[in-house]
Amino acid sequence: MDKNSNSYVVLFAVVVCVVCSAALSVTFNGLSDLIKANQKFDIQKNVLKACRLWDPVNEADKPREELEQLYATRIEQMLIDRKTAEPLTGKSDAELAKIRKAQSKINKFTERDYLDVYTAKDASGKVVAYCLPTYAYGLWSWLSGFIALGPDVDEVLGITYYDDGETPGLGGEVNNLGWQETWRGKKIFDDSGELVSIKVVKGGASPDVPEHVAHGVDGLSGATITGDGVTRDLKDNLTAYLPYLERLR
């Protein structure tokens, strides 16, 4: 067969594609359970990190089993009704998974019926943090993260972004632990009890502006749009949680 005839070229291309896709499917199927388990553990780690039950900087060497054990004993995950803030009870795990899947297709938290909440307890069983999932659209992609509030439901304990498709070194710096640390101690409500959320301030939060001291964090250089997305969507997320937060306060 002539190597440059059209039919040979088409045939060759088809064979290459089929062989390559077959190889990829086999690899993916073989590894998908491991990858899913890794992703699940990564989310658990980030909840623990946001709630300050685990410090990745100073205790990075904790074995996986220990962290999974910590998560299982200290963290409780539940679904709440967005409008009434009532926890959803009496559902089987399979039903809950189905609801979560359906809800995850709605990007705006304010349009969802049910929202996820994680509560963290200390060793004596006292609630030390409320951890809320947060999603923000940056420049290229959705950022997934958690924001943990202290027992007063006002002060930020920790924030974490564990998944993003932003430019590494610019918007991708949302996963920089040093930057995430600057969120600690900021407040989401103002003195009159109004939700103001946290603002990522381009050019840096100024110590002279009272609003920045309580509710502002430094923006990331070269990541203005990512920062703006975080500011906008975090407020939107927290607004959706408002009935629940008000109830706790």
Place this chain on the structure above:
Amino acid sequence: MTATVDSPAVAQPKPKKPLFGKKEKRAVLDPLWDHNPIALQVLGICSALAVTVKLGPTLAMCAAVIFVLCASNVVVSLLRRMIPSNIRIIVMLTVISSLVTVVSLVLNAFMYDISKQLSVFIALIVTNCIVLGRAEAFAMANGPWRSFLDGLGNAVGYAWILIAVAIVREVGGSGKLLDMQIIPAAWYSTGVQDPGYINNGLMLLAPGAFLLLGILVWVQRGISGYTEEN
């Protein structure tokens, strides 16, 4: 009849090519120094700058590139007589991107944290000029064994430069190597007044990698005597 025809040597198969002949040696050793893909051809710079902040992820990146480059060279070399020349680049890219996807899945399954640190740079091996360059320039014209050695040589030539840069950056930038403290904590400055040691923050940023790479290329070219043609 001549003696040569009668001689039994003619009836026998061709003398076996040596496993490590002169050409094979050159295929491996040339890219390590004389034709180094980074220092001389200045290819693969993007990932060399991006993944060299710490040695750990750098080693994973190097292993990934070594695997992809060797495997893609062997596959392309095996197919070289079958690939129609007008779609050869597409075929090579299909092979390379499949291999990179496999590497990425394996990293996700077994080294999740490192794969998160490497973020897009594993996927970007697809566009690393060294990989496509070796497939087009070498594997299309040589047998699988020699192509494998050429891939190995080029990948290791790429890897040692990355590792050298990463060691300097991690020690200089955070005082650590493979996350272990190298510079004694007692040396560190404790405050503004204290004249102790301070980590060099430049090393953690991309410009630090640029400077280091520039110095490395300069030194390498100084020793190997390479100059750009006018």
